[in-house]
Amino acid sequence: QTVVTQEPSFSVSPGGTVTLTCGLNSGSVSTSYSPSWYQQTPGQAPRTLIYSTNIRSSGVPDRFSGSILGNKAALTITGAQADDDSDYYCVLYMDSGISVFGGGTKLTVL
Amino acid sequence: EVQLLESGGGLVQPGGSLRLSCAASGFTFSSSGMSWVRQAPGKGLEWVSTIARSGGSTFYADSVKGRFTISRDLSKNTLYLQMNSLRVEDTAVYYCARRGYCSSTNCYHYFDYWGQGTLVTVSS
Numbered sequence: 001q002t003v004v005t006q007e008p009s010f011s012v013s014p015g016g017t018v019t020l021t022c023g024l025n026s027g028s029v030s031t032s033y034s035p036s037w038y039q040q041t042p043g044q045a046p047r048t049l050i051y052s053t054n055i056r057s058s059g060v061p062d063r064f065s066g067s068i069l070g071n072k073a074a075l076t077i078t079g080a081q082a083d084d085d086s087d088y089y090c091v092l093y094m095d096s097g098i099s100v101f102g103g104g105t106k107l108t109v110l
Numbered sequence: 111e112v113q114l115l116e117s118g119g120g121l122v123q124p125g126g127s128l129r130l131s132c133a134a135s136g137f138t139f140s141s142s143g144m145s146w147v148r149q150a151p152g153k154g155l156e157w158v159s160t161i162a163r164s165g166g167s168t169f170y171a172d173s174v175k176g177r178f179t180i181s182r183d184l185s186k187n188t189l190y191l192q193m194n195s196l197r198v199e200d201t202a203v204y205y206c207a208r209r210g211y212c213s214s215t216n217c218y219h220y221f222d223y224w225g226q227g228t229l230v231t232v233s234s
Contacts, residue, residue: 052218097162101147
């Protein structure tokens with residue numbers, strides 16, 4: 001069974017930089033998995049941040065960036081702001097047409 | 111402007127059925143893959159099902175395979191999710207999402223637009 005792993009929680013100070021990661025229980029994450037990232041606040045639909053590893057979705061500030069770090073996909077927030085306090089989810093796309101969400105990271109900005 | 115509007119949620123007893131709808135507008139529905147994603151109360155997001163751009167291929171999470179059926183009506187620009195043999199653990203907000211896009215050289219597999227969701231509660 002494919003399991004996508006994320007840190008359950010993270011905290012960052014306002015103005016600081018944080019990197020959230022997205023791993024795979026069965027091996028390394030590469031660009032071929034088309035990693036994408038989503039932000040969600042309570043009671044709201046998810047918002048698309050990053051797709052195809054490092055392409056920012058329309059309207060997403062450039063303080064959000066995506067990459068591959070080592071054997072994981074990564075989302076870096078540079079200059080964190082109070083309204084970045086949210087849940088963040090990564091998704092990996094399997095060739096079989098299946099998508100798998102990570103368990104999400106609750107980011108606290110304080 | 112892309113809009114996705116889900117409907118059809120509600121309270122249903124275990125073992126019952128429900129059909130969700132997602133009315134799409136603002137893009138070429140017939141050229142787009144579409145997906146359903148759900149979120150149980152207090153839990154994370156879970157991919158449920160995808161229908162390919164062509165409409166000829168459908169994919170399901172193991173947790174719903176054999177019970178749920180995704181389909182679309184191109185004449186109505188509407189996506190459906192037929193849910194049968196519902197279980198308590200199917201209780202969730204169900205989101206409709208567009209499945210990325212294709213350029214002349216590449217297809218991007220992600221969820222680029224989302225609806226606001228419809229709540230399905232399975233309880234006796």
